[in-house]
Amino acid sequence: MENAVRSERTRQAAIQAALAIIARDGPGRLTLDAIARESGISKGGLMHQFRTKQAVLKALLEHQIEHFEKFSQDYLASTDPRQPEAHLSAQIETLREAVSEPHSVAFAIVAALAEEPDLLSIIRDIDVQKIANIKAEAADPELAMLRWAAARGLVLSSVFGLCPFSAEERERLFARLLDARQWDAFAKANR
Amino acid sequence: MENAVRSERTRQAAIQAALAIIARDGPGRLTLDAIARESGISKGGLMHQFRTKQAVLKALLEHQIEHFEKFSQDYLASTDPRQPEAHLSAQIETLREAVSEPHSVAFAIVAALAEEPDLLSIIRDIDVQKIANIKAEAADPELAMLRWAAARGLVLSSVFGLCPFSAEERERLFARLLDARQWDAFAKANR
DNA sequence: GAATAAAAACCGTCCAGTCGGTTTTTATGT
DNA sequence: ACATAAAAACCGACTGGACGGTTTTTATTC
Numbered sequence: 001m002e003n004a005v006r007s008e009r010t011r012q013a014a015i016q017a018a019l020a021i022i023a024r025d026g027p028g029r030l031t032l033d034a035i036a037r038e039s040g041i042s043k044g045g046l047m048h049q050f051r052t053k054q055a056v057l058k059a060l061l062e063h064q065i066e067h068f069e070k071f072s073q074d075y076l077a078s079t080d081p082r083q084p085e086a087h088l089s090a091q092i093e094t095l096r097e098a099v100s101e102p103h104s105v106a107f108a109i110v111a112a113l114a115e116e117p118d119l120l121s122i123i124r125d126i127d128v129q130k131i132a133n134i135k136a137e138a139a140d141p142e143l144a145m146l147r148w149a150a151a152r153g154l155v156l157s158s159v160f161g162l163c164p165f166s167a168e169e170r171e172r173l174f175a176r177l178l179d180a181r182q183w184d185a186f187a188k189a190n191r
Numbered sequence: 192m193e194n195a196v197r198s199e200r201t202r203q204a205a206i207q208a209a210l211a212i213i214a215r216d217g218p219g220r221l222t223l224d225a226i227a228r229e230s231g232i233s234k235g236g237l238m239h240q241f242r243t244k245q246a247v248l249k250a251l252l253e254h255q256i257e258h259f260e261k262f263s264q265d266y267l268a269s270t271d272p273r274q275p276e277a278h279l280s281a282q283i284e285t286l287r288e289a290v291s292e293p294h295s296v297a298f299a300i301v302a303a304l305a306e307e308p309d310l311l312s313i314i315r316d317i318d319v320q321k322i323a324n325i326k327a328e329a330a331d332p333e334l335a336m337l338r339w340a341a342a343r344g345l346v347l348s349s350v351f352g353l354c355p356f357s358a359e360e361r362e363r364l365f366a367r368l369l370d371a372r373q374w375d376a377f378a379k380a381n382r
Numbered sequence: 383g384a385a386t387a388a389a390a391a392c393c394g395t396c397c398a399g400t401c402g403g404t405t406t407t408t409a410t411g412t
Numbered sequence: 413a414c415a416t417a418a419a420a421a422c423c424g425a426c427t428g429g430a431c432g433g434t435t436t437t438t439a440t441t442c
Contacts, residue, residue: 153344
């Protein structure tokens with residue numbers, strides 16, 4: 001097999017193994033040895049592809065970011081471009097997706113990142129951009145940011161097992177956050 | 192000195208030391224040895240008061256809960272009891288306080304608790320109760336929960352260094368969340 | 383045959399928790 | 413009141429396992 005392909009395969013295997021470990025055993029159990037064991041790669045092979053654990057976590061994070069970025073793009077593409085506040089809706093939909101995926105897949109990563117807080121700045125930088133988009137298109141920017149913050153709150157709460165709502169209740173709340181007409185009326189009335 | 196006092200002093204010293212370590216060095220550096228060193232207690236003495244690290248974290252968590260519970264009670268006491276949605280306002284005010292206190296005091300604890308996720312259920316159980324209160328008094332319960340979720344989102348984002356807003360912007364958002372009149376009008380219009 | 387990838391054994395550090403012992407407080411008997 | 417025994421608090425060296433990372437060796441690709 002070609003070297004580039006070989007490397008890529010190994011890296012992907014490592015990432016998938018890491019996701020499995022986090023989902024099954026929690027972020028605290030995500031060790032290099034565990035990844036090696038889970039993926040079938042030897043520790044040496046793993047360390048060859050990722051020089052440090054931080055590098056593994058970074059790859060993991062980028063993998064997830066890519067996943068949700070794609071989701072968000074797809075949503076935007078499938079939506080009427082004249083829809084008001086499309087970026088906001090896309091972000092809220094993406095957050096909703098993040099919270100409802102299989103079983104603590106993507107987000108437990110965030111928990112894993114408690115070990116490497118620096119990596120979270122990657123997410124923040126992306127969010128800054130998203131927020132700028134949302135602001136630019138919003139009739140009432142503050143309200144838009146609050147809707148975004150509420151969605152974020154629901155996601156982060158759920159990720160850390162802090163969410164006091166049931167799954168159905170959370171779903172209803174997301175639905176309401178997405179009810180553009182209602183908020184639009186509010187924004188206009190409040191101008 | 193009396194035994195009970197002696198124990199209590201030691202336990203408090205440990206908790207204060209733990210807070211100092213988290214604020215200064217981050218949750219990753221919170222070890223039993225570090226707490227012993229910082230507090231002047233010996234390792235043995237520390238272990239006598241807390242049989243496991245989890246016990247330390249639990250005490251730390253309860254200490255912080257008590258702190259914010261008091262803040263919330265004080266707010267409720269100082270407010271006109273006829274004010275609509277007083278519990279919601281109290282919770283949002285408390286969350287605002289949590290995010291603006293000295294320097295990552297209380298919440299970095301949440302980060303520390305990434306090690307012991309079970310402890311977070313204590314917070315969740317309290318939140319469930321708070322949410323029940325908020326719901327009971329709300330003209331529009333869903334809207335009330337969304338306001339709560341937004342405040343939570345701002346706090347958790349900040350705690351984990353994920354917040355894409357500046358401090359002033361965050362402050363404005365909190366102020367708006369607390370503008371009861373505006374939301375009340377919205378709730379009524381939306382009924 | 384040079385370079386890259388993978389395997390396997392190994393190393394040093396960190397850290398929660400243990401253990402044997404000392405000091406201080408509290409209970410008891412006289 | 414005083415002596416003495418028991419209990420509680422405290423001390424700090426030590427242990428054992430986990431874990432991130434390194435080194436050495438072997439296999440595969442170019």
